[in-house]
Amino acid sequence: MSLTQEQLDELREMLSCGFEQLDTAFAGCMEDACIRLSKDGVKQLLEGASLICMIGRGYEPVHVFLEEMPEIGQRLGEDTIEKVAQGVWKMSRTPNGKAILPFLQTLGTAARRLNSQEMFCQYVGLIFDMMEQTTRSTHGFHTTIPSAGLPDMLNQVPLLLSQLSLEGLRNWMEYGAKHYRTHPERQRDFFSLQSADSKAVFQRERHGTLFADIERRMDYYMKAMWEEKVQFVPYSAGFDEMRKPYPYYDELGLRIPDVLDEYEDPGIGIRVKATDRYRAILAHMAAHRRWTQAIFADNFSPFQRVAAEVFEDTRVEYLAMRLYPGLRNIFMSLHPMPIEDDCDPTKESCIRHRLAMLSYAVMDEDHPYQNEIILEFVDKFHEMMKGGDCSTREIANLALSFVARTRRQEDQLANVYFSDTEVDYRDDNRHMWKYHELGDEEEMFEQFEKRKGEEKEEEQGLPPRHYPEWDYHAKTYRPDWVSLYESLHPQGNIGVIDDILIKHSALAKRLKQLLDMLKPQQYVRERYQEEGSELDLDVAIRSLIEFKAGATPDPRINMSHRTDGRDIAVSLLIDLSQSVDEIPDGCNQTVLEISREAVSLLGWAVDKLDDEFAIAGFSSNTRHEVRYQHIKGYGEDWNDLVKGRLAAMEAGYSTRMGPALRHAASTLETRKADKKLLLVLTDGEPADIDADEEHLKWDCHKAVQELDQKGIYTHCINLDSKADEYVADIFGPRYTVIDNVDRLPEKLPKLFMALTK
16 A cells, blocks of 8 residues: 555654654555554554653664554554553653563564464563563662563563463563562573573473464364364463363454363373364364354253253264264364263262263263163264254253253252363353343353344244242242243334324423433542543642652542432333233223333333333243243343334233242342332233132242342332232232323333332
């Protein structure tokens, strides 16, 4: 890309740097930058170079930054440019200014070798950790003596990164910093790879096969075998102290370990080269990418999810081995073979042990297992695969059956059997799941697997969620008594909801006045800001005194204000039983039509307040079929999709309210809000064709008590004129009876505002 002189002049004006030597190289640097970076990236590059120019280290650091960072920004992400510039500025504030140029010169090598923004940032962090550990002070207050070994170590970085993993580099650096912190000469010998112990530690950490050395071969492998062009994103296993990281893939690429050792099991004489271990990891993930379809995870228990993941891992490997029979030897060599009687089910949880045995038995026809249930499900697996590729949903259903057949009470024990159950070449299966409601864990991957309202086929086949029911005669729970089926409500005509809002436009105007009063008005002062709306006089005067006294003044002399917002999460549960399809006395519309109008106004009102808000409908057809339909999720805006579902609401079946309350609470309790409110809109008391009303009433009362214990405030809006006879037995004093159903559209939003004021 050739830039005109006018464009070059414009870019030059953005660079606050007056070095004459830079004029010669500036055009070439900018042409390369404009090819590799976006406009924002070029702007960040010039701002970073201007910042480096201000540190007063001459022309060379600026030139190296402009030369190296376009390629690094293109390879690892443009936000890396600002991080490097800030890192250089931070280094310039220490006595280690002479190390800035060698540090910048290592960045290109590090980016190409590590090929991952996460690992690149970890590398930069290692440099700064070593610098802080080896920079000393004379009197113990301010660091004044630069790190003796830092420049020498930076000169060795190309060699170190070509021979060591990032974890090995960290261990080598920590050894030198720990043992030679106060010995400058020995520190230089260590970090320049001159001393004997430096070479010994270097050789000790030099193990395994670095992925960077075989990346090209693995790239050809994926293209030739799986017809995929993928981006590899290596990670280091040495920086996660809390848990062992596993391979996985997302929209950014395939996450794989940066180094692997040769696998050896002397007991059975198996050796697998590190290259073949990488091939097993990539083949497993490629098989998932080809044959796995994401399914909803909301109704799966933790045991069911683990089982479904193992069955799906086994299915895609079975299909991969069917396509490429040579993979069987690699998979079987790396898959552990659990000993059948090693796990004592009376003392520890053996669910992982059973699943690992089944997975191995599917792969190896000569397996030694005698467990009848294991053999039965191995046969079922093979029978299912004879009919074709099968599907993720079908194999998950088989996994649910396996859990139901093999589950024991001891599986709940905290002592879980792990020996020979971890298959380390398999990924963590995050791609296998999607969610109706996104929680903290799932929000990290929202962009990778977005839920679509049109995916009706996926919604209809969710496994049931089982809930207990209170037996008021026996004064105990009936465990797993009710089966609740969850789904996303189908779409309808959004024009119906728009017409409702037009019909009640006068009421909406009155509500808007109330909403304006409810919106947060109180301002909270935020002090100690470098940039703010006004000067913080106390801090400014103190900083001026420090400046006059010759000390470094605090630059955070401003303050700003923010509005103290509402922190409320609300769930509205709508009774969609057959009775709401009737027209009450004195009305021209059914209860369902009036409820739709009221909920439409409520949804519009809550959207104006920006509160977390979810809507769901429920009905039941005996304890075996309680229907729970999502209309609006907490993470959804008040949009056409939500309006379409609201417009399509239909009445049918009965009113088993207890399980619906428990299920709504299971999602509401996970929200991070100070106040959690569950509203129930119904036209009568709980009822179903397989249970008496008294039994269901006291089960519902027990469910309300359970919600109280979870910190969820429950309030019932009842449209039955006779509700006073029973509603207090269920909800206590927290209920509102609306005799004139026609006034529901007016009263429901106002009631919500009163409850959340």
